[in-house]
Amino acid sequence: MNFFPSRLEPIFDARPWGVLSLAPLFPERNHLSEKIGEAWLTGENCIFAGGPFVGSTLRDAWKRMPLQWTGTAVRSDGAFPILVKFIFTDDKLSVQVHPDDDYASRHEQRAGGRGKTEMWHCLSARPGGEVLVGLKPEVTREHFRRAIDDGGVENCVARIPLHAHDTIFVPAGTVHTIGAGLVLCEIQEQSDLTYRVYDYNRRDAHGETRPLHVDKAMEVIRFGPQRGGKVQPVTIERGGACETFLAACRYFVTERWEFSTAISRSCSRAHFDLLVTLSGGGDFECGGEKFPYTPAQAWLIPAALGEYRIVPHEHTELLRTYVPANLDDVARDFAARGLSESQIARLVYK
Numbered sequence: 001m002n003f004f005p006s007r008l009e010p011i012f013d014a015r016p017w018g019v020l021s022l023a024p025l026f027p028e029r030n031h032l033s034e035k036i037g038e039a040w041l042t043g044e045n046c047i048f049a050g051g052p053f054v055g056s057t058l059r060d061a062w063k064r065m066p067l068q069w070t071g072t073a074v075r076s077d078g079a080f081p082i083l084v085k086f087i088f089t090d091d092k093l094s095v096q097v098h099p100d101d102d103y104a105s106r107h108e109q110r111a112g113g114r115g116k117t118e119m120w121h122c123l124s125a126r127p128g129g130e131v132l133v134g135l136k137p138e139v140t141r142e143h144f145r146r147a148i149d150d151g152g153v154e155n156c157v158a159r160i161p162l163h164a165h166d167t168i169f170v171p172a173g174t175v176h177t178i179g180a181g182l183v184l185c186e187i188q189e190q191s192d193l194t195y196r197v198y199d200y201n202r203r204d205a206h207g208e209t210r211p212l213h214v215d216k217a218m219e220v221i222r223f224g225p226q227r228g229g230k231v232q233p234v235t236i237e238r239g240g241a242c243e244t245f246l247a248a249c250r251y252f253v254t255e256r257w258e259f260s261t262a263i264s265r266s267c268s269r270a271h272f273d274l275l276v277t278l279s280g281g282g283d284f285e286c287g288g289e290k291f292p293y294t295p296a297q298a299w300l301i302p303a304a305l306g307e308y309r310i311v312p313h314e315h316t317e318l319l320r321t322y323v324p325a326n327l328d329d330v331a332r333d334f335a336a337r338g339l340s341e342s343q344i345a346r347l348v349y350k
C-alpha cells in the first residue's frame with residue numbers, strides 16, 4: 001500500500017443555533033435553506049475523497065488501516081480518536097458539560113463509552129463574541145443546582161471574550177457554552193456525549209424543547225478549582241513557518257502553522273497527523289506527486305509517509321493535530337523545538 005496525504009469529505013449538521021452561510025470557509029454554501037451549526041471534518045461517517053481508502057467511511061477505513069497509517073502508538077481498535085469540527089453560531093449554544101472517559105466507560109457504553117475533552121480555536125468572532133467556560137470559584141454544588149431551576153446558570157460560569165486566533169481548552173467535567181457570532185475549529189475526543197443543563201427554554205419549529213440531562217451533569221461536573229479556559233499559546237519560527245503551540249493533552253496535541261513559502265516536514269512513526277487547512281491554498285508534495293489543498297479541508301497524513309513538502313500558492317494557515325504517544329514525548333518534542341520548561345508546563349495539560 002502506498003502512503004499518501006488523504007482528504008476526507010465534511011458532513012454538515014443542522015443546529016437551531018446555526019447559520020445560513022458558511023462563507024468564507026465554504027464559499028459555495030452561502031445561501032442555505034436550513035441553519036447549519038457544525039461541519040464534521042473527521043466524523044466516523046466522513047468519506048475519503050482520494051487515496052487508497054477512497055469511497056470508504058473513516059469508520060471502516062480506520063479498522064483496516066495498518067500501523068504505517070495509524071502510527072505505532074495509536075490505539076486503532078476503537079473509533080477514530082480525534083473529532084475535528086467547524087462550529088458556526090448565530091445564537092448561544094446550550095450550557096453543557098461532557099463526562100470523562102472513566103464515567104463514560106462505566107455509564108455510557110451504548111454511546112461509545114468515550115468521554116469528551118475538547119479545545120476550540122477561534123477563526124472569527126463578531127464584536128462582543130464570547131464563550132463561557134468553567135464555574136466561578138465561589139459556585140458550590142448546591143448553588144449550581146439551584147441556579148439550574150432559577151435560570152441563573154449563566155451567572156455561575158466564567159465569561160471569556162473571544163477574538164480570532166484565541167484558543168480555549170475545555171477538559172471533561174467543565175461547564176461551558178459557546179456564544180453567538182463565532183466560527184470555531186473544535187478538536188475533541190471522538191464522542192458525542194453531551195449533558196445539557198440549560199437551554200434558555202428554547203423551542204424548535206415544532207414547539208419542542210431539547211432534552212436536558214441535569215442528573216448526569218451533576219455527577220460529572222467539576223466543582224472547586226477549574227482546569228480549563230483560555231490558553232497562552234507560544235509561537236516560534238521553524239524552517240520557514242510560524243508555528244504556534246496551542247494545547248496538548250493525552251487525547252490531542254494541536255499547533256497552528258502559517259507560511260508563505262515551501263516548507264518540509266516529516267512524520268513521526270508513532271502517530272498519524274491531521275492537517276486542517278484554514279486559509280490559503282497550494283500542494284502537499286511527496287513521492288513525486290502533488291495533492292492540491294484549499295481551505296476548510298481535513299487531510300490524514302499517514303505515520304509512515306516520511307518526509308513531505310507543503311508548497312503554498314498563497315499564504316497558508318493550517319492546524320496540525322495528532323494523538324501523542326504520551327505526554328513525556330510531547331514535552332521532549334516541545335523542548336527540542338525551543339520551548340522553555342515554564343511554557344511547556346503551561347501548554348501541556350496532564
Ligand SMILES: [Zn+2]
Nearest residue numbers: 096098118176
Ligand atoms: Zn462541548
